[in-house]
Amino acid sequence: MQLNVETLSLINGCQALVLALMLWFGTHDASRHAMNGLRLRAVALLLESGGDLMLAFAAKMSPMYVLLLGNTLNLSAQALTIVALRMLLQRSLRWREAILLGIGAWAGVTYLSVVHPNYLWRVLWGSFFLVCNSSLNIAALWGGCRKRETRAQCLLLWTYVLAISLLVWRNVWLWTLATPPQGITAPSQVNSIYVLLFGIQPLLASIGFLLLYNEILQRGLYDLARIDPLTGVSNRLGLLEASETLLARARRKHESIGVLLIDADHFKSVNDRFGHDDGDRVLLELVANIRRMLRAGDMVGRVGGEEFLVLSPAVKEADLLALAERIRAAVERSRFSISGERYHLTVSIGAAIADGHEADMMAARRRADIALYEAKRAGRNCVMISTH
Numbered sequence: 001m002q003l004n005v006e007t008l009s010l011i012n013g014c015q016a017l018v019l020a021l022m023l024w025f026g027t028h029d030a031s032r033h034a035m036n037g038l039r040l041r042a043v044a045l046l047l048e049s050g051g052d053l054m055l056a057f058a059a060k061m062s063p064m065y066v067l068l069l070g071n072t073l074n075l076s077a078q079a080l081t082i083v084a085l086r087m088l089l090q091r092s093l094r095w096r097e098a099i100l101l102g103i104g105a106w107a108g109v110t111y112l113s114v115v116h117p118n119y120l121w122r123v124l125w126g127s128f129f130l131v132c133n134s135s136l137n138i139a140a141l142w143g144g145c146r147k148r149e150t151r152a153q154c155l156l157l158w159t160y161v162l163a164i165s166l167l168v169w170r171n172v173w174l175w176t177l178a179t180p181p182q183g184i185t186a187p188s189q190v191n192s193i194y195v196l197l198f199g200i201q202p203l204l205a206s207i208g209f210l211l212l213y214n215e216i217l218q219r220g221l222y223d224l225a226r227i228d229p230l231t232g233v234s235n236r237l238g239l240l241e242a243s244e245t246l247l248a249r250a251r252r253k254h255e256s257i258g259v260l261l262i263d264a265d266h267f268k269s270v271n272d273r274f275g276h277d278d279g280d281r282v283l284l285e286l287v288a289n290i291r292r293m294l295r296a297g298d299m300v301g302r303v304g305g306e307e308f309l310v311l312s313p314a315v316k317e318a319d320l321l322a323l324a325e326r327i328r329a330a331v332e333r334s335r336f337s338i339s340g341e342r343y344h345l346t347v348s349i350g351a352a353i354a355d356g357h358e359a360d361m362m363a364a365r366r367r368a369d370i371a372l373y374e375a376k377r378a379g380r381n382c383v384m385i386s387t388h
């Protein structure tokens with residue numbers, strides 16, 4: 001069956017137009033960077049659609065006009081896609097590289113059409129720059145693709161690998177033909193197959209972009225459910241899930257987990273004296289102090305108003321006490337700056353050890369709670385460990 005390049009281009013152009021409208025109108029303001037990335041991709045599809053439609057009606061226009069304007073539209077679409085993808089992935093945008101690639105491709109293609117016309121070299125030149133575009137996208141996706149939690153990045157990466165394969169295949173075919181076609185609209189099998197397959201790429205890439213957008217929104221919801229909005233540390237649910245993971249590992253490795261319950265002393269007086277907003281700022285500084293003292297692998301979460309829980313895997317009692325003492329002393333040393341005044345905050349800490357045999361962290365948490373109560377009764381600003 002002989003496929004006609006003009007008809008295929010008309011289908012591709014309409015498809016890109018519909019995809020552009022879907023991406024633009026189907027997104028809402030849930031995550032600004034993700035939405036901007038998707039909308040920029042929609043603009044790229046619109047330009048791509050313009051390039052395809054020009055090719056579809058090439059017979060009715062001046063060939064030079066089709067070549068120069070069509071390439072401008074397609075190369076601008078490629079450049080915008082590079083930036084749109086990086087916007088979604090929250091990477092540096094690389095506008096400069098994207099624009100330089102577009103200009104390089106356009107200048108070469110124009111030279112090889114106007115000054116020194118040579119179709120095969122023109123295709124080779126354009127393909128080289130398209131391979132560079134796709135490689136930039138692959139580089140942006142590479143790291144994420146190796147993480148298990150994002151399949152969308154893998155799917156997109158494979159779309160660009162296929163695009164590169166198609167470009168290589170087209171050039172090899174053209175260069176090995178005895179009488180290669182002298183333009184993309186010239187009737188030939190290589191042109192038809194190339195236009196057909198290249199037209200599928202925007203569809204696959206747009207599905208990848210949408211999946212990525214979906215993953216970003218899901219990740220946002222996941223974090224929202226597990227992260228305390230004021231302090232940025234885990235909330236109760238985040239702590240519960242982390243403690244289950246830590247306990248399973250402790251069981252496998254026959255290790256124990258240290259639990260610290262840290263409570264700010266007389267925090268009510270901070271609020272009463274300076275107001276709730278300044279009280280919030282003190283809580284942020286307190287968390288920063290705790291975090292600075294933790295080892296890699298330790299985690300901190302907020303269990304209540306001014307109460308924080310630290311989980312420290314693979315520690316013995318002496319190490320846990322040393323960690324608690326470091327945190328207590330660091331907070332005592334800090335001068336919390338509130339409304340221009342220096343405030344002296346202290347914390348009381350209850351410590352307990354959970355071994356891998358415990359069904360969950362609740363018992364250790366209760367022991368740490370009792371130790372914390374004893375620390376408060378002993379006059380505050382001290383560490384107590386549960387002996388049970």
Ligand SMILES: Nc1nc2c(ncn2[C@@H]2O[C@H](COP(=O)(O)OP(=O)(O)OP(=O)(O)O)[C@@H](O)[C@H]2O)c(=O)[nH]1
Pocket residue numbers: 230263264265266267268269271275276277278279280283304305306376380
């Ligand atoms: N600014 C601010 N205050 C909070 C927040 N959550 C709880 N609090 C305050 O923390 C204070 C806790 O008071 P108490 O439970 O009486 O404890 P305390 O004053 O720290 O006294 P001790 O724990 O006995 O040393 C209350 O005033 C709460 O309003 C918060 O998110 N921001």
